[in-house]
Amino acid sequence: MAKNDDITRREFVEGTAVAGAAAAIGPSFMASSAAASALSSVQIVDGASEVTLQVNGKPAAVTVDPHVTLLDALREKLQLTGTKKGCNQGGCGACTVWIDGERVNACMTLAIMQEGRSVTTIEGLSESDELHPLQAAFIENDAFQCGFCTSGQIMSAAKVIEAGAPETTDGLSEAMNGNICRCSAYPQIRAAIRDAAAGKG
């Protein structure tokens, strides 16, 4: 099965480790051969299991098969339908949520992989009845039409502002290129982000 040239293209590493790898791996790996007994503790989930997430600040348990995406769990199990399923392949950004404070595509991860993690959706963006400045700025600048991408745009834009929204149009656009708006409210979205970043929203 292996091709002949594999051997010549592999460098077998002697001794403890490559310096960098050792630093990265940590003690569990260094204990290599002795660790076998611990393996029985690794649980193999086959079929439905209960997964607990921290969703919008509260624990939320869902019973899901392993192949259920975080997106489907949020929408169909927790009925947090503000997060949208656009392309279901990481190509549109409509499902953008935060996991542990980072914006990600909820369609591109499994619910079970996020067990115990903190997930924030559009429903959790503003804790009070007051609008988040971005939400207000989106309305004022008409930064949406059909509204289907809007949750994802706002969840994405909030992180752009948090990181310091780029001043140039190119820079701001690059930061928002993962969120497609097929109605193409793009200039309005940029304006809304700028307003919110400037505290005008």
Add this chain to the structure above:
Amino acid sequence: MQNFSYARPDTVDSALSLMADHQGAAFIAGGTDMLNRIRDGVSAPGLLIDISRLDLAKVSKDKKRLSIGALTTNTAIAENHIVASEFPLLRDALLSGASPQVRNMATAAGNILQSARCPYFRDVMSACNRRDPGSGCSAIGGTSRKLGVLGVSDQCIAVHGSDFAVALAALDGTVQTVRPGGERCSIKVEDLIRLPEDRPDEATMLAPDELILSIDVDRALAGFSSAYVKTRDRASFGYALVSAAVALTLDEGRVAQARIALGGVAPKPWRARGAEAALVGRAPTEDAIAEAAAQAIVGATPTEDNRYKVDLAARVLTRAIKEALA
């Protein structure tokens, strides 16, 4: 998406043992490639071994090497100050790929190991030797404007979609791997992804139970002048039509060292040694650059649809060399 079993080991050892014990298992980390593969029916693992929480997400350096933990996210690498100061080429390549959301999930190793870009590979109803050995190649004679022109075979003309791997190939990057029992290997990124030849289904050199621990780059290459130039069908969030990674040093007006790789043109990150040779020892004049660009595409075997990539590759490389010199 087909169902599977799931396990989340918390050590490398247990991850390897699980893999050794379960035929048809697969590792999942960021998930941004794996889940689409499963959704598309291209992969059907019986067990997904979630390695995303293993402690392999640090960027570190010692005297000789920069070492990027296999599970470091693309964003974390791009934002890392060591990477930025020593290997901006890696940062630039990473930031030209995918979207911010995907970069927040995708890992270093996953980026390199991402499956081939070919629409027929991802449509299980089409013939594809890479997915289904011996079934034929729908892309040859099909719609192939985004597919490969270098290193392709009569079995497969897919391209490799990673920008990061292109920059790594230019920088002689290696992956450090481990297998059950502790056997460790170092493999050049350039070699890790295979050319299709007569077995396009064997996409990488990794054994099924082999795990990448880190991606290493020799710090002797730190501080080179570099540029990553990428063309695509829209401004951003798109795979390369052609990309070029260039890193070089000058000595008294002549190119002392040059490292060049192309993306979007081949089933793997395409190291262009001919182009390097054309530059080294010469002043980087228009002529020298033109010769390097011409050398880079020697041996190209395009289809009617993607013939333009040969010329485009030369142009993109020309731009990248000039930007690296600027």
Add this chain to the structure above:
Amino acid sequence: MSKLTTMKAGLARVDGLQKVRGQARYTGDIVLPRMAYVAFAGAKIASGRVRSIDTTRAEAARGVIAVYTHENTPRLPQPGGMREPIVALQGTRIHYADQFIAAVVAETPAAAEAGAALIEATYAEEAPVATFEAGLANAFEPEAWNAFRTPISLRGDPDAAYEESPQKIDLTVETAMRQHNPLEANTTVAQWRGDKLMIWNADQYIYETKEIAARAFEIPEEDVTVKVDFVGGGYGCKVGPWPHTMLTAQIAKLAGRPVKMVLSRRQMYSSAGHMPATRQHVRMGFESDGRLRAIIHESTSQGPTHDPQYCEWGAMPARYLYDCENVRTQHYVSPMHNGAPTTMRAPHEGAGIFGLDTALDMLAHRLEIDPVALRLRNIPPRDQHFDLPWSTNAQADVYRQGAEAFGWSARNPKPGARRENGELIGMGMASALRPNSKTTAHARVSINGDGEVIVASATSEIGTGTATALTIVAAEALGVSPDQVTVRIGDTSFPRAPYVAGSVTMNSVGSAVLIGARALKARLAQAAVAHEGAPLYGADPETLIAQDGALVDPADPRRRESLAAMARRAEGGGVSEVGTFEPAAATSSSRSLGAQFVEVRVDPLLGRIRVSRMLGAFAVGRVVSPKTARSQATGGMIWGVGEALMEKTELDPATARPVNASFLDNYVPVQGDVPEIDVLFVDDIDTDPNPLGSKSIGEVVSTGVAPAIANALYNATGVRVTSLPIRTETLLAQL
């Protein structure tokens, strides 16, 4: 003089709060008790028959409830009227790749999708017609849709006039097959309660879905309700039901549970329409000064083999955009094995203008006439196709005002002459055109004792701002503030409304609301002046003015009574009127017009094209809702950027399978593709076609963008591109 619009002006969307909070409910957001999920499995082949289907693996999969194929799905009466006439699972014949061959019902979406992937079929395959060229062997002349969308037109003697013309342009252009690709895939939720059917459908024409469902299930129309709160973009692919809508309802009945079905992105490429490719042969004859003498425009549209009804009427603009006495237009269809096409923003004129305005640009360059001046020289004084006067004609204004606002005079007519920072910079322009469309519509306008005005109509909100604009119409007509108006749409229990497509909604439903509101006001006035002791008793009801929530006697402004008080006095505590808009027989002809101005920057080494500036000047009647209308315009213009530079559905030339059926392979514009955009609405109030004075906006704004970009590219580089989308390789080959 018109001014550039700004995005902040105008009433904010009435549904904005719901949308920014994620509370706007789209069809896929509906979760019902005991709901099951449906996913379809598609055919591998594009032509032939299903020989056998093996469902055992799917049926055995976790969470799968049932699998339906042609073998166990009861036959549905063919309801007719759908854009895709073939309802799947009713037989073995395959007409296009990915045509549904099985439906899997399961407990979760993931289980349904996984089950669908386990369906195995064998086929008796026939060689499909997989390319436009192959279809030409069987090309046919399509049937007319109506008096306007006809295959052939002829006026004057175009062939002789063309031959005699001192200047000729003979040009062949191509436009690509494209997908609507709304972010919300077509979605249906269906639930039966006894014999009554409830459908939630991502739908631009719920009333039609109701009627077709009634026919398909042989139940009375009143037993079918179709609802949609919000549509996540449509652009044409959700106008009424598709077979998946009917199948989902049928499966809900068979499964005895409510079911939800969301098409996969791949299925959006076969089972929810597309814009067909066109190939156009344009011949134009001109006088030496650039005035048109003859147009011969022949356009062939890609079509499906199994349905002759759709044609992309690409030669339309030749009939009514420019002044020309000798015109022949002709349409053909080249049938291929693909799913049914349907209208897509902006159909017909959108494709046709690419041919026409590319040819004009070529002539302008040849004769060294400014492209704006050339168009000003060719403004038709009347509708030469129907031989009617224009209701209004602001064509010169869109060119002049647009050119001035854009800074067109700075354009160097010499191609390749302007270079900055290594980039070649060019400007281009083109006309924009769509019919001003309208059709019958009804709307109920009511007022209750709290003074709340309620507008109800079975239209739907696809993002165009329908609810917001209707709010403005009702508020203005009744003299109340917009926050006193509630617009209720997206429910077939409301009065009938037309498709939310073809840019008809403001003209039609908006007019119905205006008519209803006027009737309501008249009725309130009649009652108020007749009611002894009421403040307006004895006043002239015809003269009363609606303002500030009251009717006021202009003869004595102290005499006034609030609408709320009048409503409270009415029987039942409220008053209601249904307004009906019925288009009158045309005594004039009306168009929506525009001019698109574009600046592009080209990296000549890499062949990279960037649109760096855009301005659209539009004559679209009275702009009722400035904020949402402006967004329609900018969105439509960006839509044109996608058409010009990236969008193309690729079919495999052997199998006719969609090759790039994915957001990862077939690109639409992202934020970085979009420059700042200016919009200008020229004065064009036109109350002839409808009482509101509005005109169609949503589609005209995206026409003309592609030729403007191609013309700008020519100005920047000297490269003439005649095939869309414009790609790196096309440009590099000629640079």
